[in-house]
Amino acid sequence: MSRPHGYSINSAASDDSEDDEPLIEPEAVPPQCCSARLNLAVLMLFGFSVVYGLRVNLSVAMVAMVNTTDPQPAQNSTFIHACPLPPGTENTSKTFLQPEGTPQYAWNSETQGWLLGAFFFGYLTTQIPGGYLAGHYGGRLFLGLGVLGTAALTLLTPLAAQFGSRWLFALRALEGFGEGVTFPAMMAMWARWAPPMERSRLMTLSGSGASFGTFLALPLTGFICQTLGWPAVFYLCGGAGCLWAVFWFIFVSDDPRTHRGISKEERDYIINSIGPQGTGHGWSVPLLPMLLSVPLWAIIITQMCSNWAFYTLLTSLPTYMNDILHFDLQSNGFLSALPYLGSWLSSTLSGVVADSLIERRVFSVTVVRKIFTLTGMLLPAAFLVAVSYAGCSHILTVTFLTLSSTAGGTSSAGVFMNQIDIAPRYAGFLLGITNTFGTIPGVMAPIATGYFTEDRTLQGWRTVFWVAAGINAGGALFFTIFGSGKIQPWAVTEEERAEAKKNRSRSIST
Structure with a gap:
């Protein structure tokens, strides 16, 4: 399963190898259906579905948690709505009915922005150490404990809210602290598990759990809030995360060499196709060369730009649906979820297409990553601008938001997996670095949105969408x-360097 002259096919997928022989004979590849690597991807998909459900449930529940009938001292005059209220609701004193005894809180727009951004303060701190340790020891333990810890803390959300907004802020920051290790651990695991010609489809399938979990969580949160009360959201989501962790620790292994249920054919295929890059990086990493690496900084800047739009919608879209378009809570969750359904489908499909383009040598890895990054950032930017001019049209707004997120899903096969292209062995550590920078918009975007939309006007939200679109376009070009x-x-x-030196000597001698 090795390439001629002793190279592993891991190095063959780079841009310098496009005129060589086929990377591997099709009949030598074990089927992906029911394989250990596909089972791992599916379990990761459900894991990230859970953690993104835990991450976004506050966005919808916030609408039910806040007492919108409690007037602010400076707002004794009649409130002027940006869009007309639905017929029959003009004189309604309480928009969202909760089961009797469900607490509500008088949090203003600024406080809500800080609470929605609190998660990312903790999320920032564990990305790099999580990626480093997962690259050395393997990602199974870190990903499993990251999900389990976040789920357990989520169960305490109603208690923290009862104590006050500062306690809830601290709890959400701790949840982010636990979840911060999950994506770097995923990348570290795929560095050992994903054959180069299957990287795009396996990684987009597992990572698409972010969109799939958001798609499920938003409408379910709205339904649970109206039927059981908002505290039940956090109990049910936290319980689901704890249950997932049981399956993860039973069925998952760090490395195909130690997996109990893998076939010999699949194990040999994975190990031989990845080659020396599929091992831990040890305690030392080349920090200075990384710091001076232009391709790495390209990933960092681009992910920061893309995540600004992503986190703006993730944390603030339910508020926009409520404050501007006046959807009821259950419809709010469902319509807020539609964009993520499109993103989930497009990201999964983009991985299959990207692998096909690379395997058939239609384009180099570099060109494929740039194509999917451009389409996944420029098109969403255009649709976000369209949203800003959709006004009070429910149909146009939901359509443009769905198209924006659907197009954005294609970037999953672009910049968001580029770390494993440029440095497979250090992929987990690099994702920790890029995700740390990429999480900064998760802190800033909801806070900025809170300031821009303090008066709840269409003009304020237009600024939100224009800023997100401009940042997105800039990242794509970079x-x-x-x-x-x-x-x-x-x-x-060192093994690859020695092999390359030996091959050069052979070429000179012949």
Whole structure:
């Protein structure tokens, strides 16, 4: 299963190898259906569905948690709505009915913005150490404990809210602290599990759990809030995360070499196709070359730009549906979820298409990553601008938001997996770095949205969408200029260097 001259097919997928022989004979590839690597991807999909459900449930529950009938001292005059209220609701004193005895809180727009951004203060701190440790020890323990810890803390949300907004802020920050290790751990695991010609489809399938979980959580949160009360949201979501962790620790292994249920054919295929890059990176990492790596900075800047729009919608879309378009809570959750259904489908499909383009040598890895990044950032930017001018049209707003997120899903096969292209062995650590920077918009975007929309006007939300669109477009152009899909010199192992030197000597002698 190795390439001619002793190279592993892991290095063959770079841009310098496009005129070589096929990477691997089709009949030598074990079927993916029911394989250990596909089972791992599916379990990861459900895991990330859970953690994103835990992450976004507050966005919808916030609408039910806040007492909108409690007037602010400076707002004794009649409130002017940006869009007309639905017929029959003009004189309704309480928009969202909760089961009797369900508490509500008088949190203003600014406080809500800080609470929605609190998660990311903790999320920032564990990305890099989580990626480093997962790259050394393996990602199974860190991903499993990350989900389990976040789920357990979620169960305490109603108690923290009862104590006050500061307690809830601290709890959400702790949840982010636990969840911060999950994506770097995923990347570290795929560095050992994903054959190069299957990376795009396996990683987009597992990572699409973010969109799939959001799609499920938003409408379910609205339904649960109206039927059982908002505290039940956090009890049920937290319980689901604890249950998932049981299956994870039973069925998952760090490495195909230690997996109990994998076939010999699949194990040999994975190990031989990945080659020396599929091992832990040890305690030392080339920090200075990483710091000076232009392709790495291209990933960092681009992910920051893309995440601004993503986190703006993730944390603030239910508020927009409520304050501007006046959807009821259950419809709010369902319509807020539609964009993520499109994103889930497009990201999964984009992985299959990207792998096909690389395997058939239609384009190089670099070109494929840039194509999917451009389509996944420029098109969403255009649709976000369209949203800002949709006004009070429910149909146009939901349509443009859905198209924006659907197009954005294609970037999953672009910049968001580029770390494993440029440095497979250090992929978990690199994702920790890029995700740390990429999480900064998760802190800033909801806070900025809270300031822009303090008066709840269409003009304020238009600013929100224009800013997100402009940042998105800038990131796409930056990656197009500076991005790369080649394994960087500082990521090549000593074994690969020795093999390359031996091959050069053979070429000279012949």
